[in-house]
Amino acid sequence: MAPYQALYGQKCHMTSCLLEAREKQFMGPKIVHQTVERLKAIRERMLVTHDFQKSYADKKQRPMKFEVGDSVLIKVTLCKFTGEVPVIIPLSRLLIDENKRLVEEPGVVVDYKTKKLQRKMVKLVLVRWKHLNGSNLTLATNSDMMSHYSHIFVDA
Structure with missing residues (x-):
């Protein structure tokens, strides 16, 4: 199965994909131009889809606002403990x-x-x-x- 078919569930229908491997044909400027135009259209469609999905995700995300005294969960990565106790310095110093x-x-x-x-x-x-x-x-x-x-x- 071709990679394109595995990803999208259908055969590739672009002009460059229609050429068989055993056929020796040169691609003229017309075919190259058609392929470039199709790739531009695909990129535009992917960008529109990405923007749609991003706007949907942005609507679900709430802005974070904190007040003084709020409890906040902070994720901290632990370091290897060397056995030395850190020095605690009073704020006044x-x-x-x-x-x-x-x-x-x-x-x-x-x-x-x-x-x-x-x-x-x-x-x-x-x-x-x-x-x-x-x-x-x-x-x-x-x-x-x-x-x-x-x-x-x-x-x-």
Whole structure:
């Protein structure tokens, strides 16, 4: 059974499908033009059907509106438990700016390193951050940290 017939339950009636495999005929511009026109019509019909089905599905879907205090079910994917208990930080210790973003402050400079690139040497600092869960050490360039957080270099 041909794939088209298996999908749609009838034989393919397009001009290009009517040619038998054993017949050696060249397809002229007229046949190619007819085939292209039929394919355009099929695409248009499929688009109309898709739009109809989408509009039907959109009517059944309710818009989500939540109020303060509503109960909401949140689906969470579980991660592999490593045995470490996460650090719980009280909200009073967190710094939040006017755009409701968490402001993270560097704590102390742990170490200094120098990275050799192709044409220059870059000074790096290993900084321990406050308020970060998990790995709270970051390597950053000395100049960037000095320009943004000069107060952590007072002791150094």
